[in-house]
Amino acid sequence: MSQVDGDDGLTPLWGKRSLHRLPFIVLKDLYSSRHLLKLLIKRDLSGKYRRAYLGYAWAVLEPLLLAIVYTFIFTILVGSSDPLYPVKIILGIIGWTMFARSLTTSAKSLSSSINLFQFARVPKTVFATSGTLTNAVLALISLTCLIPFYFIHDLPITANLFLLPVWLILLSFTGWGIGLLLAPIACKVPDVLNLINFLIRAGFFLSPVMWTYDMFNSRFGSGWHGIVAHMNPTVIPITGMRDAVLGETSNIPGYGYAMCFGIAIIGFILGAMIFERKAHSAVVNV
Amino acid sequence: MTVVMRLENITLEYPVPRQYRKEDVRPSGIRNLSLEVKQGEILGIIGRNGSGKSTLLKMMAGVFPPDSGRIAMAGSVSLLAGVGVGFHKELTGRENAYLYGALMGRTTKEIDVLIDEIKSFAELDHHFDRPIRTYSSGMKSRLGISVATAFKPDLLLIDEVLGVGDASFRKKSEERVKQLMNESGTVVIVSHSMGLLSSICTRILLLNDGEFVTIGDPNEVLLKYKELLKLD
Numbered sequence: 001m002s003q004v005d006g007d008d009g010l011t012p013l014w015g016k017r018s019l020h021r022l023p024f025i026v027l028k029d030l031y032s033s034r035h036l037l038k039l040l041i042k043r044d045l046s047g048k049y050r051r052a053y054l055g056y057a058w059a060v061l062e063p064l065l066l067a068i069v070y071t072f073i074f075t076i077l078v079g080s081s082d083p084l085y086p087v088k089i090i091l092g093i094i095g096w097t098m099f100a101r102s103l104t105t106s107a108k109s110l111s112s113s114i115n116l117f118q119f120a121r122v123p124k125t126v127f128a129t130s131g132t133l134t135n136a137v138l139a140l141i142s143l144t145c146l147i148p149f150y151f152i153h154d155l156p157i158t159a160n161l162f163l164l165p166v167w168l169i170l171l172s173f174t175g176w177g178i179g180l181l182l183a184p185i186a187c188k189v190p191d192v193l194n195l196i197n198f199l200i201r202a203g204f205f206l207s208p209v210m211w212t213y214d215m216f217n218s219r220f221g222s223g224w225h226g227i228v229a230h231m232n233p234t235v236i237p238i239t240g241m242r243d244a245v246l247g248e249t250s251n252i253p254g255y256g257y258a259m260c261f262g263i264a265i266i267g268f269i270l271g272a273m274i275f276e277r278k279a280h281s282a283v284v285n286v
Numbered sequence: 287m288t289v290v291m292r293l294e295n296i297t298l299e300y301p302v303p304r305q306y307r308k309e310d311v312r313p314s315g316i317r318n319l320s321l322e323v324k325q326g327e328i329l330g331i332i333g334r335n336g337s338g339k340s341t342l343l344k345m346m347a348g349v350f351p352p353d354s355g356r357i358a359m360a361g362s363v364s365l366l367a368g369v370g371v372g373f374h375k376e377l378t379g380r381e382n383a384y385l386y387g388a389l390m391g392r393t394t395k396e397i398d399v400l401i402d403e404i405k406s407f408a409e410l411d412h413h414f415d416r417p418i419r420t421y422s423s424g425m426k427s428r429l430g431i432s433v434a435t436a437f438k439p440d441l442l443l444i445d446e447v448l449g450v451g452d453a454s455f456r457k458k459s460e461e462r463v464k465q466l467m468n469e470s471g472t473v474v475i476v477s478h479s480m481g482l483l484s485s486i487c488t489r490i491l492l493l494n495d496g497e498f499v500t501i502g503d504p505n506e507v508l509l510k511y512k513e514l515l516k517l518d
Contacts, residue, residue, distance in 0.1 A: 010292055010358035013348040036388040043385060047376035050417075119368030121348040122389050280351045284298070 014280075023272040026125050026180075033126045040130035045137060059141040063093040070210055087149050088242050092209035095238040098139045099171040099207075100200045105131025106179025107196055110187035110282055117283040124279045128183055132176040139168055146245065156247035167240040174233045174264040180271030184278035207232055213239040213250050226253075233267075236260040290441055290472050291323040291346060291363075296355030298345060316341050316352075317496045323441065328473045330487035330504065332480070332511050338496040339476040343367065343443050346474060361440030364390065366463070369430035375419035379410055379429050382418055386433045400436045407462065408432035409455070428455055435462050442466060444475040480508050 017025060030037060049055045067089040074085065082088075109128040110117065117124060143164075149155060186192040208216070216229060229235055236256050243250050299313040316338045323329055323346075331339045344350045345357060347365035372389055373382045383404050387397035405414045408428045418426060444463065467473045467486070477483055483490055483504060490507040492499040492514070500510055 008289065008292060008358065010289070010360050012356060012358045014351045014357065035393060039385050039388045043374050043377055043381070047374055050376050113372075115368065116372040116389075117349070118344070119349065119365065119371045120389060121363075121365075122372075281353075284300070284350045 019273055022276040023269050026272040026276060029123050029125050030129055033123045036123070037126050037130055037133070040126065041134050041137065044130060044134040056141055059138045060145045063090050063142050064145045066093050074210055084153060084246060087146065087153070087245065088212055089210065090145060091241045091245060092238055094139055094142050095168065095171050095241050096204060096207055096209045096234060098135055098168055099175040099234050100203065101135040102132040102172045102175030103179045104196060104200060105135065106176050107182040107186050108193060110183045110279055111193065114187065114283055125275065128180055128275065129176065132172055136168070136172050155245065158247045160244045160247060164241055164244040167237040167244065170260065170264055171234060171237045174267055177264060177267030177271040180275040181267065183275055184282040187282040207234040208238045212242065213252070217251070230256045230259045233260050233263040287324040287326065289322045290325050290361060291359040293319060293321045293346070294356045295320055296345060296352040296357060298341060298350060298352050314338070315496050316345065319498050321491065323472060323474060326471050327488045328467065328475065328486055330483035330490040331474065331476045331493065332483060332490055332507070333493035334515070337493040339493055340367070340445055342493065343445050343474065343476055347443050359441065363441040363443065364437060364439035365443045365445065366434055367445035369434055370426050373418055373426065373430070376417050378417055379408070379414040382429065383433050387437070390437055392437060404432045404436050431459050435466050438466060438469050440472065442473045444473065446477055484508055
């Protein structure tokens, strides 16, 4: 953020930075503030369940209880007889929650800590990232609820399992990038936060949480419906998570992979540019 | 004398609220202000409410970026304002002290050295290791002042934060800030107290409606300020 310029030997508080370097600056800021980042994650984690008797067990219980409810509803409505459906639901919930929480915590990061940003010069990207990483830790804890299913259904442990964290990281990264993109406008226009809340609720049904990639394909085929569905950046990663755990291989077209990785990378680049350019003035104008 | 901070033609205008946009309302903020802060001086800033004193201080601290103009400085700067902002209610006083220190860019080792001093100054005893949701507002303020004044910057900016706690803590805080002012060397202080400013400042800057009016000898500037108040 700063470099000595001019002939007075003083360092400008707001140095000029070219647009294309901003994504690298975001990553560099995060690395140089890793100590603060660690403390904020610790704060969020210890604050979240500190007063609950069951503590971190809630991170495991939440997806488990939701899976029971959704399996019950889905079995009644659709009459699904797939014994692995609860496992698919749990993975869908964990993946979707990871994406949705990453997006909302980073999008709300400026407005939720506005009092601090109006009194102290602190690295705002750290605040926009700590929520994402906190949720990543909680998602990893949540994954332990899958262990009993390995025994119940005798699930295979294959090399594909190593892809599980890759897909989770991709979901988190995509949500974080889109959140960075939205944070400055969400800070200035509160309606955007309401819109995000609505989109997250709607996105739950439009993403493969209660349904699966195979269900979609058997119903709609691979025509234009398929192309539209692949624009949802959670479809392929959640399907990938299920394939990794169940040892299956879904018939995902090449453009599906390209779209989900493309959206993640473009989302981060645009998000980092907009966040670094607009976040500082966004907190002034509230 | 060495210049530690230079502000060149800085402007920052707050947006006019939507309901006043059709009227010819002038946006508040700071307009076209240039200023040099010199090593070792205690610069006071005075002006009526809404004249831009706190905004100027926040721009000097690098909290708010200017719409135009340049701000440059040498060394570290710290703003003493909004004490307690950033505290997390579920964390203990000790954990919050470490977090606040990290927000100020300090490492754990640097805070380790100061933690006992922070605890004893805040007079929190065993409460220091309890969540701050259990604290009274006075206890939170004491912790805030204690943490905020523990780190010594090259340029200290103070925005009327001393009116917290009971009478004895206020006195102690004043002494602490005076000590910090001596150690930091260069101080910029915003206050409405003419007595305080005339007793400690080497120069005073008078602002009115976001614009520079005058800067110089404390007594002369305070006279000008009194004239400005009479015009109302």
